[in-house]
Amino acid sequence: MEINDILNSPFTFTKRKNFTSCDTRPLWKSCLVVLILGITGTQSSASLMKIHTANWIIKKDEHLSSYLEWSGKDDRKRPNVRLEPAIDRVINLLVSNGIAMKTQGRISLTDLGIGVFDKLYEEEIYTREKAALVEAKRYLSEAAVLRLFKGV
Template sequence: MKEQELNIKKLSFTQRPIPIPADYRPMYKIALIVLTLRLCCRAETSNLLKLHLFSWALSSDKNISKLKDYVTSNFQTDFSVWSIEPALNRALQYAIAENICDVVNGKNYKLTEKGFKFYQMINSDTELFDKEKSFLTFIGKSKITDSRINAMSNQWNINYAEN
């Protein structure tokens, strides 16, 4: 464009309230990451795929029920692919930047002391994240291990690659 075509004398913006769903708010996702690391991960450390599994499960009551059924059936029911969402990846970046969690061995995420304090603050409010805390406590640290996550994701290749 030529310089003369850009003859703009005034440019203004009007801020309008736009509701952003909670699933896309970084602080909401960071809180879920903290709860997941504390309540469902040994040594408060997790790989990315496990964090995505729990983020997917917590995104709807249907997904919570599906994962609960899978666990209570001793991993015998059919379980399909879960979603990988960019909002979780962004929240992890913010959590690392704020020293809420650290990257360990280049691939796992670990809750820091600041993250633990954030967990205590969340946990002290009995109404905050009530459904999420109940579900994550039900799952606990021993029901869905990293080896179970790997086995589940390997099923993707077997069951869904050909379809």
């Protein structure tokens, strides 16, 4: 069977001149979600809201500063956390490859996923992202994330 048989039409690849940001690449984003779960998750497990919040925090230094300023204070303006649809697709990709699993409304790393996390964490990659996650970890409890989304 050939690819044309599956697609029922011919296709071509066209080289594009536009740069593709690394945060839109599935492999890059998959590794990022594994790091989020491994660093900020409780027993390498977290809610979808927490994953989205951590993803938003590491996008810009201003996001991290805004979240840290807000956390633990009732009188501060709540950060405007943006949800990224690519995260949901990446989680499904991780689940289908046995790196993560969904149970009781939480996403958890499997044994394979923990092995991937360990290798990613020891490498000299994602250094800025790892540093931001480590700094935010203390303030990224599930209760704080729930308070953030409920606006309480």
